Amino acid sequence: MQLFTAFLLILIALVYNVEAYRILGILPTTAKSHFIVSSKLMKELARRGHDVTVISPFPLKKPLKNYHDIKLGNMNAAMDGTIKDLLNAAEKSVIQNNFEFHMLGLALSRAFLEERSVRELMASNQTFDAVINEVFLTEALYGLSEHFKAPLIGIGTFGAHNWNTDLVGTPSPPSYVPHALLPFSAHMTLTERLANFAFNIYERLLLDLYYLPKQAEIYKEFFPNNKRDMYEVRRNVALVLLNQHVSLSYSRPLVHSQIEVGGMHINRQRSPLPADLERFISESKHGVIYFSMGSNLRSEYLPVEKRKAILDTFRGLKQRILWKFENPNLEDKPDNVYISEWFQQDDILAHPNVLFFITHGGLLSSTEAIYHGKPIIGIPIFADQFLNMNRAEAGGFGIRLDYLKLTKETFTSAIERMLSDESYAKNVAEISARYKDQPMNPLDLAVYWVEYVVRHKGAKHLHCAGQDLSFIQYHSIDVLLILFGGLTLVLLLLFLLTRVAWRWLQFAIARRDIKEKRN
Structure with missing residues (x-):
């Protein structure tokens, strides 16, 4: 099977990869572990001949052919106080931690876009075939894909979460999909389902009424000439590579543009230790x-x-x-x-x-x-x-x-x-x-889908139609209102007809009684 997979990958490379693509990687978080996952993909793309530019706080120590670093200088300062306070998170409620998470995202987004190196890149005449962005509370940065007129690909290093499932329209029924910040399984008790439902409502309100509007303000400030606003860019992401696998978690629905590549950063052969x-x-x-x-x-x-x-x-x-x-x-x-x-x-x-x-x-x-x-x-x-x-x-x-x-x-x-x-x-x-027991190495799978999106000019055929619907349309609330209204109207007509028939019957009986008395 491994030999067949290797042969298949070589064949795909020969047939499709006839040109090198220019890829922009946006890896803003200062979490080294997150960088390790995303950079593994960037290095592999560079190794396969693509021209890769990576914006991150972690420039490579050893230069790599086709891999170009743009170092972020002030992101560590934006995270410094948060890192020192992380151990205290266990003493806080999940709601407080979730809120502070999102506030950190706003600070990171602004710090990233204020970087001189980022502004210089935006002012350059460079072009890219795809923009790969780690999905971690930095939605304003999606504006770089619109700025460079390139399809946007997300990497969900955190696993499946509203932050990345929202990008492609993946449904997350709260009846059996536990929120990533709650300690529940796919088989929840009634109490856990109530808590899961309530927490999802809380986060939805936080996102839609406060957090995302704040990110949209940052987006508009730094990308005033972009044709599409943040919300439109966000719901038209071409692909999300998800750092999880069903064998490690729970079975749940995923749309075709959300691909599980969990463990793609793991070395398949052990390197020597000191x-x-x-x-x-x-x-x-x-x-x-x-x-x-x-x-x-x-x-x-x-x-x-x-x-x-x-x-x-x-x-x-x-x-x-x-x-x-x-x-x-x-x-x-x-x-x-x-x-x-x-x-x-x-x-x-x-x-x-x-x-x-x-x-x-x-x-x-x-x-x-x-x-x-x-x-x-x-x-x-x-x-x-x-x-x-x-x-x-x-x-x-x-x-x-x-x-x-x-x-x-x-x-x-x-x-x-x-x-x-x-x-x-x-x-x-x-x-x-x-x-x-997988048909393809997760890293090879991730590379394949990145190249697929570029080959097919953003792979718009993978776009989920649910992304184009409003909340009312998506949940068929308008349809239910029409059906409910129609049913109510029918019942009302039946009630009126019944009353008329009853009145007519009473009138007929009364006339019969009068007629019988006369006779």
């Missing part, structure tokens, strides 16, 4: 536990009592620990703990001596753990992390810990359960095999 790190892992007689809270949640900001609970737990283990800790001066660090500001997470999870992964439960970390067959202990803090960890527990390959109740006792108990119960490793191995 010599000292490889030695630390390989020489551990009892295996290694990998611990990382992701790129945005920095362990150095953990409160003292939480840090002490973690260190005391690790000190009592015979396994070795890799901990993504951003400060090299970690006081009271046990000898069995190896810290680093950044790890080759993908390659570490692929190492056979790594037993399991302690994580915040982010989508990328969860996907990588599943691919490499590593069970997880999750400490969710915000966003979709609760949903992902609920899936892990339901799938039997994860243990969820409450961050607010994290102590040495609860942490140690979870680790001991993971070490002693073989079912976690067995279950994740089954899900990993299910995920890998």
Whole structure:
């Protein structure tokens, strides 16, 4: 099957890819993990001969042929205060966190468009065949696709969410599609369905009445000459590449212009680790536990009592620990703990001596753990992390810990359960095999669809007609009103006819009685 797929891809390349396309990549978020996903696609497009320009806070350290960086300088400043406060998100309500998320999006959008390098690009005479934009609360940036008269392609690094399903018309019935920020499954109780429905209504109102109008103002300010407004550009996105896969989540409806490419960033072949790190892992007689809270949640900001609970737990283990800790001066660090500001997470999870992964439960970390067959202990803090960890527990390959109740006792108990119960490793191995059973590598699939959109001039035939309807038309409210009005009219006529018939019958009976009395 793999040889056939490779042959098919080569054949497609020979038949269709007769020219190089000019691609503009817009990757505004300062989350390194999000960049890793999107940049993987950009690098692959460049490797295949396309001319790729990428605007991001993370320029490549090693130049790559056909890949041109435009560095964002002030995006980190826009995110700095938010990153330091992320660990406090667990203490806030989901409504407050959701609102702050959207406010951050407004700040990031403005900071991006105020960048000198971005303004210079807009003033240049460059042309592009497609604009690829990460879909993460920066709708005003969609104006760049209209500015350059190029089809817009979105990358949903966050998985399926209203932010990207709205772009192509994918339905999300709240009866069985849980909101990404809520810790529910596809099989919700009545109470959960009520909460899911209410939260979706809240977010819909937030988007339509406040957030999107604010983004539209930014769009109009920076793109005054664009023919189409933000709303029209937003509902005419050519394609959304979705960082999820049905084997890792739940079955749900997707339109033809929304393609699942979850895990396209994962290395299919493990790269070598630094010599000292490889030695630390390989020489551990009892295996290694990998611990990382992701790129945005920095362990150095953990409160003292939480840090002490973690260190005391690790000190009592015979396994070795890799901990993504951003400060090299970690006081009271046990000898069995190896810290680093950044790890080759993908390659570490692929190492056979790594037993399991302690994580915040982010989508990328969860996907990588599943691919490499590593069970997880999750400490969710915000966003979709609760949903992902609920899936892990339901799938039997994860243990969820409450961050607010994290102590040495609860942490140690979870680790001991993971070490002693073989079912976690067995279950994740089954899900990993299910995920890998795909007809095409997700990265190849993503490249194919990008080239498809360009080849077919925006692939307008994939556009969902539902995007052209108003809320009333989409939900057939006008049809229901007509049917209800017609039925009401019929019932009213029947009622009137019945009254007339009854009156006539009474009149006839009365006349008969009078006639009988006369006789």
